[in-house]
Amino acid sequence: MNYARFLTATSAARRPSAIRMLNELLIRAPKSVISLATGSPNPSMFPFKTAVITTEDGKTIQFDEEMMKRALQYSQTAGIPELLSWLKQLQVKLHNPPTIHYPSSQGQMDICVTSGSQDGLNKVFEMTINRGDNVLLNEPVYSGTLHALLPLGCNIINVCSDEYGIIPNSLKEILSKWKPEDSKNPKKNTPKFLYTIPNGSNPTGNSLTSDRKKEIYELARKYDFLIIEDDPYYFLQFNKPWAPTFLSMDVDGRVIRTDSFSKILSSGLRIGFVTGPKTLIERIVLHMQVATLHTSTFTQLLVAQLLYQWGEEGFLAHVDRVIDFYRNQKDALLVAAEKWLSGLAEWHVPTAGMFIWIKIKGIYDVKKLIKEKAIKKEILMVPGNDFYIDSSAPSPYFRASFSLASPEQMDVAFQRLAELIKESL
Numbered sequence: 001m002n003y004a005r006f007l008t009a010t011s012a013a014r015r016p017s018a019i020r021m022l023n024e025l026l027i028r029a030p031k032s033v034i035s036l037a038t039g040s041p042n043p044s045m046f047p048f049k050t051a052v053i054t055t056e057d058g059k060t061i062q063f064d065e066e067m068m069k070r071a072l073q074y075s076q077t078a079g080i081p082e083l084l085s086w087l088k089q090l091q092v093k094l095h096n097p098p099t100i101h102y103p104s105s106q107g108q109m110d111i112c113v114t115s116g117s118q119d120g121l122n123k124v125f126e127m128t129i130n131r132g133d134n135v136l137l138n139e140p141v142y143s144g145t146l147h148a149l150l151p152l153g154c155n156i157i158n159v160c161s162d163e164y165g166i167i168p169n170s171l172k173e174i175l176s177k178w179k180p181e182d183s184k185n186p187k188k189n190t191p192k193f194l195y196t197i198p199n200g201s202n203p204t205g206n207s208l209t210s211d212r213k214k215e216i217y218e219l220a221r222k223y224d225f226l227i228i229e230d231d232p233y234y235f236l237q238f239n240k241p242w243a244p245t246f247l248s249m250d251v252d253g254r255v256i257r258t259d260s261f262s263k264i265l266s267s268g269l270r271i272g273f274v275t276g277p278k279t280l281i282e283r284i285v286l287h288m289q290v291a292t293l294h295t296s297t298f299t300q301l302l303v304a305q306l307l308y309q310w311g312e313e314g315f316l317a318h319v320d321r322v323i324d325f326y327r328n329q330k331d332a333l334l335v336a337a338e339k340w341l342s343g344l345a346e347w348h349v350p351t352a353g354m355f356i357w358i359k360i361k362g363i364y365d366v367k368k369l370i371k372e373k374a375i376k377k378e379i380l381m382v383p384g385n386d387f388y389i390d391s392s393a394p395s396p397y398f399r400a401s402f403s404l405a406s407p408e409q410m411d412v413a414f415q416r417l418a419e420l421i422k423e424s425l
C-alpha cells in the first residue's frame, strides 16, 4: 500500500511534538530520574485524593493515592499501555486481522484510544480529505459523519443500499467510470475511501451481509481505496455468530476501524478506539499530540481496571446482558409499531443497534410532522432528511430509537404518532 497518497498535505506535514515525546519518556523512566523537563503539574497539588467506584456486581474499583496521582496526570498520546494491550488482544480475538503479523511499514495492525469514536473518525477524515476529493458512503447516514465531512469540501458520492447494506453492484457501477490504474494518477481523483456503518446502521438499523462485505473489499483492492468501518453497534448485534468485519478480511492493510465503548460501557466517559495500519494510526496520534494530547487518563484507568477485573470472558458476558436489554427494547418498539402503525407506515426489523427506520405511507415529507406536530404532542423522533447529504430534500422516513423509552412509553408514543399521521393524510 502506498499510504502517502491518502494523506492530506497537513497530515503528511505533522511531526512528533518534542514535549510529548519527553513526557512519554518520563512516564517510562525509573524513579531515580530527576525531571526538570516537562510542564507536568505536581499531583500533590490536585484536590482529589482517592476514589472507590462500585460496579453493578457489587465489586469495587479503587483509586488509591498513587493510582489517583497517575489518573490525574498527563499520559501517553495513543492511550495508556495496559488499555492498549487489552484492546489489541480483544481485536485479535474478535477479528483476527491478517495484518497483525505484517511488518510495521506494510500495514501492521495498530490501535489508539480516542475520546469516543467520533474523535477518531474526525481525525481520520482530516487525515485523508482534501477539498474536492471523492469519497463514498451510503446515505441515509449518521449525521455526525455528514457534519464532519461536509465542511471539508469533499465530493460525497452516495452508494445505493437496502436492508442488507451497500449494494455491491451500485458500487461497481459508480467505480466503472474509472480504470483500476487511475488510482496511481492523482488527476483522476479516484475515491479515497468508502465509509460505512456495517452493523445496526445509524439511522436505518440495517446490517451489511458478509457476502457483500467480501465483494466490497475486492472492489476496494481493485480500485485501491480505504474502507472506514465505523462500527459502534458491533457489540449490539442481536444474533450470534457476529458478522465477520472488514478488519477480519483486511489482507492489504486498507481498513480503518472505529470502535466505541459508548453503547456498552458509558457514552460520557468518552472512550473509543481506532484500529488500522500503523502508518495511518501514527498520523492520527500526531494529530492528537496537538489536539486533545490524549484521552482522559482517569477514564482510561477506570475502564482498564474494569476490563482487567472482568477479563475477556466477563466483558463479553456484560455485552451479552446489554444485548438482551436492547433486544427486548427492540421487540417492545416493534410491538408498539405493529399495534399502532400497521397500514400507516413500513419498516424493516433491525438485527443490531438502537434504531428503527420508519417510512410513513402517503406523506411525501414528514419533517413538519416530526419536527413540529410530534413535539407539540411530546414525542421526539428524528426526521429522515437530517441523514441525507442534501438535508433540504423531502423524506417520508423518520428514525425511532428504542434505547431510552420504556415499553409503556413506546406504546403511548406510537399511539400519538398514529393519530397525527391520520390527521395529516
Ligand SMILES: Cc1ncc(COP(=O)(O)O)c(C=O)c1O
Pocket: 115, 116, 117, 118, 119, 142, 144, 197, 202, 230, 232, 259, 260, 261, 262, 267, 271, 272
Ligand atoms: C454511527 C456512529 N458513529 C459514531 C458515533 C459516535 O460515537 P462515540 O460516542 O463513540 O463518539 C455514533 C454515535 O451515536 C454513531 O451512531
